[in-house]
Amino acid sequence: MRRLTCLSSTSARRHAESLRIANANDLTRARDKIWNRLEERYGSPELVELSLRQKLAAMSKIPNNDPKRLYELTDLLAEIQSIKDQHRYRNIMAYYDSSAGVNPVVTKLPNYLQNKWTTHASNYKKQSGVIYPPFNVFVDFLTDQAIKANDPSFDYSVRPENKVVNAPEKRKSCITASYHQKPVMVHNTEVDQKGVVQVLCPLHNTSHSLNECKAFQKKPIEERRKFMKAKGVCFRCCAVNLHIAKDCTESSITCQKCQSTAHCTALHTPGSYDASNNTYRTTMKSTSSDNEVRTKCTTLNCKEFSGRSCAKIVLIKVYRSTFPRNFKYVYALIDDQSNKSLASSEFFDGFGENGPEVEYTLTSCAGTFTTSGRRAGGYVAESVDGNSIMDLPPLIECNDIPNNREGIPLPNIAKHYPHLTDIATLIPPLCDDASICILIGRDMVDAHRVLEQRLGPKNTPFAQKLSLGWILIGEPCGRDAHWSDRVNVNKTQLLLNGRTSVFDPCSNYFNTKEVALKENCLFERTIEDDNRGLSIEDHQFLDIMDKEMIRNNNGHTGKLPFPCDPTVKRFLITRRML
Template sequence: MARREMITSGLVQFDDKPENYRAWKASFKNAIEDLHLSYKEETDLLVKWLGPESSRQVKGIRAVYVNDSCKGLQMSWQRLNEDYGAPEKIEKSLWDRIDNFGNIFERDCSKKLREFNDLVIELLAAKNEGCFLGLGNLDSARGIEDLVKKLPDSLKRKWASHGTKYKEIHNVLFPPFSYFVQFISQQAKMYNDPGFAQTFQTFGDNKPEKYRYKNTPQRSSIRVHKTEVSQATGNSSAFTDAKTMDITKGCPIHHKPHPLYKCRGFRSKSLDERKTFLKQNDICYRCCASNAHLAKDCDKPVSCTECNSDRHVSALHPGPAPWSVRPPEGSDHGGEGKDNGAEATVTTTCTEVCGGDLRDRSCSKICLVSVYPTGQKNRAIKLYAILDDQSNRSLVRSEFFEIFGSKGQQFPYSLRTCAGVINTSGRRAQGFELQSLDGKTTISLPTLIECNEIPNDRTEIPTPEVALHHKHLKSLASEIPKLDPSASILMLLGRDIIRVHKVRQQINGPHNAPYAHRLDTGWVIVGNVCLKGVHRPDLVHCLYTRTSEESCRSLFPPCPYFYNVRENYDMNVCVTMQSSVSMYKSSCKEFEDHVSHSIFQRTTEDETFAPSLEDLAFMKTMNEGFYRAEDSSWVAPLPFKPQRKQLPNNKEQVLQRFRSLQRSFKVKPEMRQHFFAFMGKVVGYP
């Protein structure tokens, strides 16, 4: 019993890895060889020292052969040999270990190279057994390539040198794998030699890093906002806190380093709003440059550039601002003025609407909606849908099919955009419904075509912030949903679902300002939303457009930008696909109608040969000259060609032929008799 306990305590747990199965099996067999265990005891011991997955399988087999422990043990070992001891699985496990082994760098070469050496020795041992046919290519350059890639650059060059010498000396095409293992063992021993440990550590810490980053020096990352130089009076030091800023250097409205009396946003307000703001912030009504004194105590010289008054500054001049909506040329920061001769300071541009990237922003008709299969509202997802009345079909991205698990056949179609015509193919999605976020509107969607060319610019999605910063749109801030980061732009709704394009209510606002439409899917904002046109657009954002050939005539060539989808239906497919016969018939009929109205006019005589010009002239002659005579007989004119040549006078030829005939009659009386009999029948006399 003590011997059995000592032997069994030396067993190790199997880790369910095929590459370790043979070693574990040999250890297990050697440990129980002299114990003379029964079949049931060996099975129980086997279950104890197997891994989680392998133990589960053996337990199932033991439960089946509960009355035949010998058969159960035999089947258990057979199952383990098939699942973990098969050469194919062991070979695959070894290759997976090679792929998952990370690259070796100089800084950790000592440790990693020893592990790599153990791996290649294990590969060599498996290869020499002869039962792993897939390891035979290790003796070639292609088979050893994945192993060489793991080495650092210095060892790659060294291996190339050793391998070339071996080829020259032994006159072979490539060194055997055993020579590569010998090379790795030597290098691992050298890198782990205690006598040279300090040398390789210094080499790994300095030289490889210098070599690696020689051409790509590291730099600390810097993040900045768009900045520009403007003029400001007084000291140019930047403020740190908006609450304690000096209003001569910072604007209390935008918290930016321009003075209040130069702020375009403050000047754009009405006079009552400006005075109310000054009163609330205890700012001088006369100079608008200090909150340390009142207007009656102000002794600063002031002047209005609009009316030349010395009683107020330009920021308090009554009436509208003198500038237009578009800022002056060269000013992208809102048009705050400059003081000549003042010290320059660095300022940051206002980003109330346009965002931190300071690019011109424009919104379009993009709605946040819920889409789900008909009758399965529990599977509804939120997505953004583009409403484009210049597209004749509705499109969805491939992610739409993946979300709903839709699998179908690919159908070809032609996609016409401003980039040209693209012949591609995509799946079809049917039986979906669209619902607005408030749940008041539910619309059945048409057939959706798979297309990944849908625009995907999320900056064009309308948001409540856009409405809040435009006076005529403030009332819509609560009607427009916030930007949903989890919802993607997956759908484009075209003219085949015309209901979603109908405008139920609209808000126009001033000229050149964005406008709003209320659709069945919710409110949308369209247009450039940059405040006061501060930012000049440097990138054109547009959806695809289309022009009609029936539009008014122009000397200019027609616009090439349009967005059109045409499906290339095969008429045979429409007949043979029984599962969707109705869909194909309607689609093919739509295709035929489109072709017949846009290419040529079809008639019942399309399959017959057209008459020639001579045929048409003959029919005209018959129609004009054909009549019925008094004796009820039909008379038709001779179909002479127009402008025919005049025949010459042939009287002499006729007389000559007649005299010749008379001479023949005198010579041949029988001929004369036959001639007169025949002609009598023709002309009708006896």
């Protein structure tokens, strides 16, 4: 009874003293009442669970260099496990058997223990077929890890060096020596002594292996191989030992990320292993015994697609809206740099369009010039599969549409790329009877709308699904080493901004402007009405200057004498003025 009245809590002591005074003549009854009061006040399942949860929340994260704090956590978890096993507290503390109760505790563990628990829990789920390991499995795991982390036999911290008689004075720390110096092995005739496997990470010198080191796995595969070779790490079991991969005694290894038996977790390459048939998809060398070499262009015939660069060209069926039976297959160039839709003379002749010609201004990189052509409307464009039907805008006759058939997408090109194989059958084969005779501009905006897209690795073609069909964009091989076999000799061209260039001006940019024709334009007013016009003599003088005058280092020179005409006088006057 005296022990009950010496409770540490002030409120609990007050309850005990009050009940003892009330039952001073019957101490047994007083003791029972005190126990019942304490059980009601402090022993309810809700209060016990709240108290344990607050203790867990008050604990901070355990650093890697303080393994002794693992004992504090394991003691608290053991207390929770003991209370949880009681029938009274089983229901209210059942959430500790799920990730909702364990994950807050895992966040307080060192990083290497978090990774170990993830691997341990995943293997337990696969073996037992449960949603999550029970709480007692987590407590046993953490208790075992606390014992290992605090075992003095595996304490790799640097200690003071002890001098040994007749020993070399040059010494290194025990950690550095274990990786850079090979220990001396003394073999008995009966006992084969092997080196002890070190579990330290050579990169961080902490108690985790390379299979669990996330920083090491983020490095490129070639850099990882060089590092392991320099540190003497076995490429098979990934342990710092006295053997290499061919002498490794490990019976079997399994990559924890792709379940491959061909490499360890430290040498895993993301997206490289196909677990269904135990082969690699993107590596250059196969793991089979025949050492088969696989390159990216093994099945791609680069000669077949040499110089080809796929563009926005789609095969469509065109007909008049009033006569759909009379249709023609043509290739249409989808050009968002043109504000009007154009068609070649072949298109107009094929449908027998003999309407009046319309004058318009065509602007491209080659310059701006005025031309004329037929104009037609009332045509319909239909996709090859018949799923999309669109009305074409009024078409203007133009014979400067690029007719480069090497830019037409082909299904054979899509078959050579994994990200395009599913749409290869949706791209029609090359139609020899169809020519590129329509250019669809921004006046048909629905034809430019991208409905779906297929993107692949860098420097590979990609596909887009437009309203009129699938298109491919990019060079088929994706390498800069394949060039066109054609040799083009270009003369000097004049660009739109007045600069001279040996390159051909861009012919894919069109800007048309309609000019209305007037029958009586004699008294038409223009912005040049107030400018002084050139006389006949002026034109003759300019013609002589263009033909006779030559510029050299001394200035402008010309042949003398000039023809005896009125322009000679104007030339002399102009010379005096200069």
